[in-house]
Amino acid sequence: MDLRNPFGLKDGQIVMIEDIPQSMNGQRCGCVCPACKDIFEARMGEIRRHHFAHSGKGCSETNAYIAGLYMLLNEYLSSGQPLYMPPVIVQFDLSEYYYLDETNVRDHVRILSRSKDEKREIVLYTSKYVQFTASKIMTDSDNKPVALLAAVADKRLAIRITPPDTVCKRSSASQYEDYPTLEIDLSDEGERIQNSPKSELFKYFMNTHEIYHWVFNPIIEEAFPRVIMRSKTYYDAAQARIKKETEERLAEEKRLEEARKAAEAEKQAAEARRLEKQRIAAEAKKAKAEQEKRDEARRIHEETGGYISGKIGSRYITKTLDEITEKRPYSNILIEFSRSNFEKAISDIREYKQAGVSMLYTKMCFISLAETAILLQIYDELKSTEPDTAEVLEYLMDKSGIVYK
Numbered sequence: 001m002d003l004r005n006p007f008g009l010k011d012g013q014i015v016m017i018e019d020i021p022q023s024m025n026g027q028r029c030g031c032v033c034p035a036c037k038d039i040f041e042a043r044m045g046e047i048r049r050h051h052f053a054h055s056g057k058g059c060s061e062t063n064a065y066i067a068g069l070y071m072l073l074n075e076y077l078s079s080g081q082p083l084y085m086p087p088v089i090v091q092f093d094l095s096e097y098y099y100l101d102e103t104n105v106r107d108h109v110r111i112l113s114r115s116k117d118e119k120r121e122i123v124l125y126t127s128k129y130v131q132f133t134a135s136k137i138m139t140d141s142d143n144k145p146v147a148l149l150a151a152v153a154d155k156r157l158a159i160r161i162t163p164p165d166t167v168c169k170r171s172s173a174s175q176y177e178d179y180p181t182l183e184i185d186l187s188d189e190g191e192r193i194q195n196s197p198k199s200e201l202f203k204y205f206m207n208t209h210e211i212y213h214w215v216f217n218p219i220i221e222e223a224f225p226r227v228i229m230r231s232k233t234y235y236d237a238a239q240a241r242i243k244k245e246t247e248e249r250l251a252e253e254k255r256l257e258e259a260r261k262a263a264e265a266e267k268q269a270a271e272a273r274r275l276e277k278q279r280i281a282a283e284a285k286k287a288k289a290e291q292e293k294r295d296e297a298r299r300i301h302e303e304t305g306g307y308i309s310g311k312i313g314s315r316y317i318t319k320t321l322d323e324i325t326e327k328r329p330y331s332n333i334l335i336e337f338s339r340s341n342f343e344k345a346i347s348d349i350r351e352y353k354q355a356g357v358s359m360l361y362t363k364m365c366f367i368s369l370a371e372t373a374i375l376l377q378i379y380d381e382l383k384s385t386e387p388d389t390a391e392v393l394e395y396l397m398d399k400s401g402i403v404y405k
């Protein structure tokens with residue numbers, strides 16, 4: 001890194017290269033390295049940026065730069081100028097699913113120096129200026145500065161400087177031991193430091209607020225009871241809301257399920273009613289058909305005087321004809337039969353009337369030759385046109401001994 005160091009040390013005080021008049025170029029500046037105390041020379045040429053450089057081998061420019069930076073700030077504090085302290089803001093997590101208590105609150109709080117989201121913050125202290133009565137540079141085992149420890153009364157504050165990122169790679173400042181630790185972030189201020197006299201830099205330290213950040217301050221514990229309370233309040237409200245929403249959702253699901261079941265039951269009931277209606281209709285139809293069959297049988301029975309109740313010519317009718325001829329074999333009344341009388345009797349038979357059968361049978365038992373001729377004539381006609389009626393006639397002729405074949 002082609003670092004140009006603007007910090008020199010003269011008579012125990014930091015001198016910025018901008019404070020050196022051109023006339024004191026080179027070793028005439030009378031400065032030494034802030035880190036290794038080797039002799040410095042001021043290099044204030046026309047082209048390159050003004051800076052100090054070791055006249056001999058010396059230490060590294062980075063060492064010199066960082067040592068100079070801490071010494072500058074130390075001088076600022078020692079000169080009685082107050083340091084800006086940003087507000088102490090405690091930022092905390094709020095969750096619907098857990099709340100904070102003494103055991104976990106530390107894992108869920110952060111210290112802020114500027115407000116980000118007021119809902120999750122407690123401003124513990126507002127900003128202020130503090131005038132320190134003592135300060136000293138703390139170094140590591142390599143004698144490199146790592147923090148500035150400032151004191152007022154019995155209070156201590158560690159200050160860590162983040163140097164310009166042109167000096168060394170940026171890394172976030174960390175807590176120094178157990179002290180409240182403030183970072184002064186100069187990562188973007190390489191140019192300003194390079195080009196400013198010491199008085200300007202002191203004004204800059206005084207008036208610029210955004211470079212100060214809290215890294216750590218145990219004082220935030222004062223806010224823990226309030227953080228815990230707000231976390232619990234938030235959690236309780238969220239849980240109540242979640243519970244209410246869950247209950248409403250379950251109630252809605254239950255209502256939908258019941259409506260679905262009711263609709264299903266109604267559908268089944270409707271189907272049952274339809275089937276019952278169908279069954280009743282089928283039974284009624286069957287009953288009606290049976291009734292019609294019975295009515296028809298009764299009508300035939302009544303019309304035939306109870307002897308002929310089916311189709312003439314069937315075996316059943318033959319049997320009832322037997323009954324007729326056995327029950328009423330003869331009559332004493334002789335009826336004169338013309339063709340029209342025969343036809344009247346046959347018409348009755350055709351209409352299933354027992355009167356016709358019995359009348360014809362009675363006559364046929366005492367039939368004359370002329371009448372036999374008429375009867376056979378009718379029989380011949382009926383054989384081709386009405387075989388059923390002819391069959392009844394055949395039976396009657398068999399019974400009464402008339403030869404017709």
Ligand SMILES: [Zn+2]
Nearest residue numbers: 033036058059
């Ligand atoms: Zn040096």
